[in-house]
Amino acid sequence: MLVTDDNVEPVLGVGKAELSEAKGRRWLHRSAALQSHDTYSWNDLNTSLRYGNLGPDQVRLVGGDVSVDELFHRSVAGGSRTFLRIVPEAVHRALATGGTLVIDQLDLINPWADQVARALAGIFTTRVQANLYASLRGAPGFGAHKDTHDVFVVQGRGKKHWTLGTGDDTAQLTMVAGDVLYLPEGTSHDVATGAEGALHITFAIPRPNVQELLSWTISHSQDTGLLAAIDEGDPAATATALAERTHKISDTDVSAFLQEGLSRGVAPSYVNLPYAVREAEPGGTTTLFARRSFVDILPDGADEHAQVLACLSATDEMAVEDLLSVSGVSKPLDVVRELAQRGLISLSER
Structure with a gap:
């Protein structure tokens, strides 16, 4: 499989050695890992709000004096088709009164967030x-808490003050743009916004667990006994069957389980028209360029x-000719x- 820790460095600025040493073990802070213009900006947020086709199922407000429903205006087009538009005044009022605006699944509407999410998906083998x-004007954070998944945080603009750990084992750091x-999962953290306001993006990385793996192997098993109803009169037999099935799980089973889960969550979505279907050879008055769309797991043997x-x-x-x-x-x-x-890969002309 074409998956290495090097894949994430171009999009997150974190190298293979750093990530391999920290992954699943300890927190890692990399100052100025990215240029600020290579992250997500306030202008990007304005674009997402204007054109992202967002709704209450994807947008949340924490704190402030505005409800989520007030953020949207319902419009009618074509006589019967309705769609939602963001109300700018409501967004301004929500942030001005101490609210934090949250957009879930930013990777569905922003190319940069999608690129980073796909690179991380290739490394951690999960969606x-x-x-x-x-937030603006020093809005309060969510309080000290722990996440049930790994998290990468990219500071887009402004400053965020982080407290990591609990009790005597704490660390303080300030995140600035880039x-x-x-x-790692379970790291206690508390976050406060700088006085001038800030925005950051978190990339949530859930870890597949053994329970999910066992359920998957049972559902794919050819052993009809495992798919039979549990015999209430003989629970020991059921336990023995499950234990035997667990011992039969192979490396190939684990790889197939991870691959299937990743394929469901990160399917190719980039359309390269007209270049992907054009028969013409590269050349002529314009130059055709190729860019890798995202990091993907390729089937073994796709040399x-x-x-x-x-x-x-x-x-x-x-340039495609060079490639x-x-x-x-x-x-x-x-x-x-x-x-x-x-x-x-995506193709474009110059």
């Missing part, structure tokens, strides 16, 4: 969700796809077109 938190923070993707990082682009000459595969143009059709 990753991005949530945005925006900073990245990693918190030619892997060779071409290895030439592209998560952020760098390359064809350095990829080292037998029919590079066919491979590039297949990758574009699957959404693994």
Whole structure:
């Protein structure tokens, strides 16, 4: 599988050695990991609110004097079709009165958040969700708490003051634009907003557990006895059957379980028209460029796809003519077109 810890460095500024050493064990703060213009800005938030087709199921308010329903105005188009629009005055009033605006699943409406979420999904082999938190004028935090999943935090704008740990084992740090923070599951933290306001994005990384794995293996098992109703008169037999099934779980089973879960949560969604279906060779008056759309897990044995993707990082682009000459595969143009059709690379003209 084409998954390495290097995949996240271009989009989060955290290297392989740092991430491998910290992952699941300790928190990690990387100052200035990203340039501020490479993160999510207030202008990006304005765009998301204006064009993101958001609704109360994706937007929350914590604190302040405005309810979530007041943030939306229902409009009618075409005689019967209704849609929601953000009410700017309500958003301003919510933040001005100490509220924190939360947008869940930011990765569904913002390309940068989607790119980071997909890179992390490839590394942690699980669906990753991005949530945005925006507040003004030193809005209060949510209090000290622990999350039941790993978290990456990217500071977009302003400052956030973090207290990590409890009791005598605490640490204080301030996040500024471009900073990245990693918190393993169960790390106690409390967050306060700087006086000038701030926005940050969290990438929630749930960890698949053994209970989920066992349920999955049972549902995929060919052993009809495991799918039979539990015999209330003989619970010991059921326990023995489950124990035997647990001992039969192999590395291949675990890999298939993780792959299936990731495929459901992170499916290719980039359409590359007209380039993905065009038969023309690259060249002419314009240059065709290729960029890796997101980090994906490829099936074992997809060597030619892997060779071409290895030439592209998560952020760098390359002229297709150059890519064809350095990829080292037998029919590079066919491979590039297949990758574009699957959404693994995006193509554009200059």
